Amino acid sequence: MPKGVKMEKYRPKIHFSAEDYIINDPNGxxxxxxEYHLFHQYNINEQIYWGHAVSKDLVHWKRLxxxxxxxxxxxxxxGSAVVDEENQRMVAFFTYSEHETKRQSQGVAFSYDKGRTWEKYSGNPILTDSRExxxxxxxxxxxxKWVxxxxxxxxxxxxxSKDLIHWNQISSFKGNQESHTGVWECPDLFPMIVETTEEKKWVLTVSVNDGSPAGGTGMQYFVGEFDGQKFIADSNxxxxxxIDYGKDFYAGVTWNHVPKDxxxxxxxxxxxxxxxxxxxxxFKGQMSCVRELKLxxxxKKYILKQLPVKEMECLRTNKHEMKNIKMGADEEWTLCDKKEVxxxxxxxxxxxxxxQTFGIKISTGKNRQFEIVFCKEKQCCFVDRTTAGVNPHDKFAGKYKAPVDFTQEFLTIKLLMDVSQSELFINNGEVVMSNLLFPEDFYKVKLFATGGDLVIEKSIIYEMDEIMKHPLDEA
Amino acid sequence: MPKGVKMEKYRPKIHFSAEDYIINDPNGxxxxxxEYHLFHQYNINEQIYWGHAVSKDLVHWKRLxxxxxxxxxxxxxxGSAVVDEENQRMVAFFTYSEHETKRQSQGVAFSYDKGRTWEKYSGNPILTDSRExxxxxxxxxxxxKWVxxxxxxxxxxxxxSKDLIHWNQISSFKGNQESHTGVWECPDLFPMIVETTEEKKWVLTVSVNDGSPAGGTGMQYFVGEFDGQKFIADSNxxxxxxIDYGKDFYAGVTWNHVPKDxxxxxxxxxxxxxxxxxxxxxFKGQMSCVRELKLxxxxKKYILKQLPVKEMECLRTNKHEMKNIKMGADEEWTLCDKKEVxxxxxxxxxxxxxxQTFGIKISTGKNRQFEIVFCKEKQCCFVDRTTAGVNPHDKFAGKYKAPVDFTQEFLTIKLLMDVSQSELFINNGEVVMSNLLFPEDFYKVKLFATGGDLVIEKSIIYEMDEIMKHPLDEA
Known part of the structure; x- marks a missing residue:
């Protein structure tokens, strides 16, 4: 067996991961x-870099x-990055965790070669504060201007700022007290046109370090107005x-300058x-799929919907399909097995x-199962990874709950199952639950219904191609 | 409730039946x-007529x-009918069951108005014999010439005959001794081009009154050569x-002068x-669907394949579909229910x-089930109507067996379920099993597999339109 093959067991096949070491937040x-640039926190023996990858389609990534x-x-x-058209360069903004002072400050770097090499600004840090x-x-x-x-x-x-170097504070935003179950991190702020209208709203997202619905870290969003100075959330x-009712979706931010808004x-x-x-x-750490947001x-609220970018459909290969099929009470159907992705x-x-309950059971080994259970009466969904495989930490096993709207014509589910990551998009991404899992065997997918029957309007399982067939080819 | 509705409970919806009285053999x-003409034996209080219907598409029939x-x-x-182009008339040949002599003889009738009215030939009967x-x-x-x-x-x-009136015997055919489990009736003889070749063979069919695989009456065929004088079956x-391993397919004959051979x-x-x-x-009695034959x-043998004519696809409405789905061992799936057709x-x-076994279970009422069971190991199929509903006669209930070829790439099944008739076409019609049934409730269709799993390459259930929405409209 070639070196490394066994330990690569949980390497995702349709999600970005670094060749080795630890990654966390997406940056820049x-x-x-x-090219879509994906920089990321890259912890190499406790030295923190920005790692780098690029993609032409948001699906296949080339590690740089x-x-x-x-x-x-x-x-x-x-931090983040923008394109400074005027000076024909990319500009990256990052936080220094300063060695000596232990304070956090902001630094800048420039790239004149499409992000391949970076020169740090000589006047770094450009922005300091006494806040911890x-x-x-x-x-x-x-x-x-720039914000x-x-x-x-x-x-x-x-x-x-006008010049990307000199910055003046214009406002702050806190939300209400309940929104602070942990420290806020990795904020983002962007405009969106409300679907099927011409109304523009601004969405402010933060990652909250603790207190998420599934426990630990999670993400929140606020919707309101931004006039270039101040973000004001709508009163409700x-x-x-x-943003996500699963346990594993954090530090999410959005791309700058994406075509077609x-x-x-x-x-x-x-x-x-x-x-x-x-x-x-x-390697340790992997990214979510790239999701397109809609508002x-x-x-009476504005809510975000998230779905994997349409580009991911290019990975679909073999198809397992059902249309307009009735499933009897207490039946359990194996639709396919021995799948990794x-x-x-x-x-x-x-x-x-x-x-009474229905959903998806994914066998992940002997007596191992990853379960997605819907309950119309309780208007909710549970994702249970308690017995889904290896539980590497005592806070890893768990059963997570999300509210689900059963008042529409259809309940829709999109589930991406990667080697070690699941992303569940309910009702066209109105509710999302993302959870890692470490199965002991390939997936066997079953549908089930208990206590009554149901109709499956459509069920399609796609097997999927890997996004990085040659992980060692960093060209 | 309108008069007659209850008693019409078992009226087929996609098969021809007469408005009332008893029908049997298709004729002419x-x-x-x-127009495709379908005449049929029509027993009205023990007076035997030819009933009549026409169709433009072999699916929808207009009773005349x-x-x-x-x-x-x-x-x-x-008997049968031909088109006598020379005299611009249709000519029908039938058997007289003579009142006085009790003998059987052949008669002729002519129609000059597309089969609506008939004049019997004044010289009837045209052919007599001492045979019983x-x-x-x-x-x-x-x-x-005519044969x-x-x-x-x-x-x-x-x-x-040259003139359709005067007939001279040219030969006879018997097959081997094993082919005579009962009296031969309703013969037919026609040429066929062997599929994917240019080879022409002749097929001779007979209906055998007793001794069929499922018991009682059934149909056989022989393949060989016919030189205009004598039919000689190939030695093997x-x-x-x-022709059919079910219990209910008898007196089948083929149309004359059909376009495109x-x-x-x-x-x-x-x-x-x-x-x-x-x-x-x-009414009593119903016809099979119209089947297109292929050789x-x-x-080393030539075998007939039968499938419902493609025209029947026009009846398909709502679709229930599966593609490339694995079915786990000992699973039983309800795909749809409350269907009549x-x-x-x-x-x-x-x-x-x-x-080990797999197939289709069709629930037909409480504790009632019509079952189609395949066994790869035994290379066969069973159709079991024992508990499928009303068993009107002690020879009606039963479980019927047919040999099935499991050496091909796919096992294919086409099943037509009408209100009171089932037609099962296995391997593109290589094996057919046709059986009446009298269910106590609408059909609930389940697939099952026992003792091991299998893959369903494709499963499509079509609900179907009725062919005669207004049975009283005989226009």
Whole structure:
């Protein structure tokens, strides 16, 4: 057996992972010149770099050499990047975790070669503060200026600049008290057109280090107005809504300068509760899929919907399909087995759901099972990974719950199952649950219904190609 | 409740039935001027007529007034019809069951108005014999003459004629001894091009009154050569092969003059064992679907394949579909329920069949079930209607067996389920099993596999439209 093969057992096949060492937050997300850049926190023996990869399609990633290295000032923590058209360069903003002062400050670097090499600005750091938490700058264009949003721990701080170097604070935002179950990190702020309208709203996202619905770290968002100075959440959206009800979706941010105004987010598919305990090697950490965000009005709120970018469909190979099939009460159907990676798309006409519970059971080994259970009566979904395989940490096993709307015509499910990651998109991404898992065997996918029958309007399982067939080819 | 509705409970919806009274053998099958004619034995209080219907598509039938009535010579038993282009008329050949002599003889009638009215030939009967069984003339064109094949009881007799009136015997055919488990009836003889070749063979079919695989009446065929004088079965096909392994497919004959050389057969979906006991009213008897025949070479024999004519696809409505789905061991899946009429098309990759038995269970009421069970190891199929519903006669209940080839890439199944008739076509019609049933409730269709798993390459259930929405409209 070639060296490394066994330990690569949990290497994801349709999600980005680094060749080795530890990754966490995605950084410097920017589209430039035909390439989507994905930088990321890269912890190499406790030296924190920005790792780097590029993609032309948001699906297949080419790993590139490390982009920004720690220096005499400090480690290179999270941040963002923009394209400075005027000076024909990319500009990266990152947080220094300063060696000497232990404080957090913001630094800048420039690239004149499409992000391959970076020169740090000689005047770094460009922005300092006395706050203990002062990090994760996200810079974006707003009309004739630049705006930076960064975390102040219990709030986000907004700055403006004309030259990307000199920044003045313009406002801050806190949301309501309930939105602070942990330190805020990795903020983002972006405009969205409300689906099927011409209305523009602004969405502010934060990653909250602790207290998420599934436990540990998670992400929230607020929807409101931004006038270039101040973000004001709509009065009924001052309490953040959870972006993901699973346990493993954190530090998500969106790309700058994406064509056609698409709003694309990627996150670190992990949780700080157990980052260092994952049973993978030589790499630790993986990204979520890239998700396209939409904003819709639902009842009186604006809510985000997330789905994997359409580009991912190129990975689909063999297809397992059902249409307009009735499933009898207490039946359990094996639809396919021995799969490592798959996409499952199901829709159920809600009126015809007479089952008490129903959903998907994915066998992951002998007496091992990953379960997704819906309950129409309780209007919710549970994802249970308690017995899904290796539980590398005492906070890893668990059963997570999300509210689900059963008042529409169809309940729709999209599930991406990678080697060690699951992403469940309910009702076209209205509710999402992302969870790592470490199965003991290939997946066997079953559908089930208990206590009553139901109709499957459509069920499609796609087997999927790997996105990185040659992980060692870093060209 | 409108008069008659209850008693019409078992009226088929995708098969021809007469408005009332008793039907049996199809007669006078001929295509003329855009219409397919279906005459049939029509027993009205023991007076035997030819009933009549026409169709433009072999699917939707328009009932017409009775065509040929019994007369002072005798009852009008089975026969055939041809188009006499030269005289611009249709000519029907039937058997007289003579009142006085009790003998069987052949009569002729002419129609100059597309089969609506008939004049009997004044010189009837045109053909007599001392044989006790001497009936069911099938006339067809052979080069510059006409040929008649008719039953002689333990053989078929062949005659030739130039004018359709004067007939001379040219030969007879008997097959081997094993082919005579009962009296031969309703013969047919027609040429076929062997699929994917240019080879022409002749197929001779007979209905055998007793001793069929499922018991009672059934049909056999022989394949060989016919030179205009004599039919000679190939030496390895002197023993007839069974056309249908079910209990209810009898007196089948084929249409004359069908465009594009298609060979189309229809049969009476019944068995003489219990014709008079069927729990239907005011009609008794129904036809099979119209089947297109193909001749293929398999190992060293030529075998018939039968499938419902493609035209029947126009009846398909709502679709229930699965593709490339694995079914786990000992699973049982309800695919749809509350259906009266449906078509089920399934294909299984044979290599992936690890189940000991598998197939289709159709629930037909409380503790009532119609079962189709395949066994790869035993290379066979069972159709079990023992508990499928009303058993109107002690010879009705039963479990029937057919040999099935499991050496091909796929096992394919096409099943037509009408209100009171099932037609199962295995391996593209290589093996067919047709059986009446009288369910107590609508159909609930389940697939099952025991003792191992299998893959369903494709499963499609179509709900189907009725062919005669207004049975009283005889226009």
């Amino acid at each position: 997300l920017v589209y430039y010149n035909g 050499p490390k982009a920004i290295a720690p220096d005499k000032i400090g480690q290179i923590w999270s 938490d002062f990090r994760d700058p996200k810079v974006f264009r707003y009309e004739e 930076m949003i960064l975390s102040g721990g219990d709030c986000v701080l907004l700055y403006e 959206q001052e309490k953040g809504l959870w 698409r709003r694309l987010m990627i996150a670190w598919a992990d949780n700080w509760q157990y980052r260092d305990y994952l049973p993978t090697s030589p 819709v009005q639902k009842e 798959l996409e499952l798309d199901i829709s159920y006409p809600i009126e015809k759901i007479h089952a | 099958l001929v295509y003329y001027n855009g 007034p009775k065509a040929i009535a019994p007369d002072k010579i005798g009852q009008i038993w089975s 069984d001497f009936r069911d003339p099938k006339v067809f064109r052979y080069e510059e 008649m094949i008719l039953s002689g009881g333990d053989c078929v007799l062949l005659y030739e 096909q002197e023993k007839g092969l069974w 298609r060979r189309l057969m229809i049969a009476w979906a019944d068995n003489w064992q219990y014709r008079d006991y069927l729990p239907t009213s005011p 293929v070479q398999k190992e 449906l078509e089920l098309d399934i294909s299984y990759p044979i290599e992936k069949i690890h189940a």
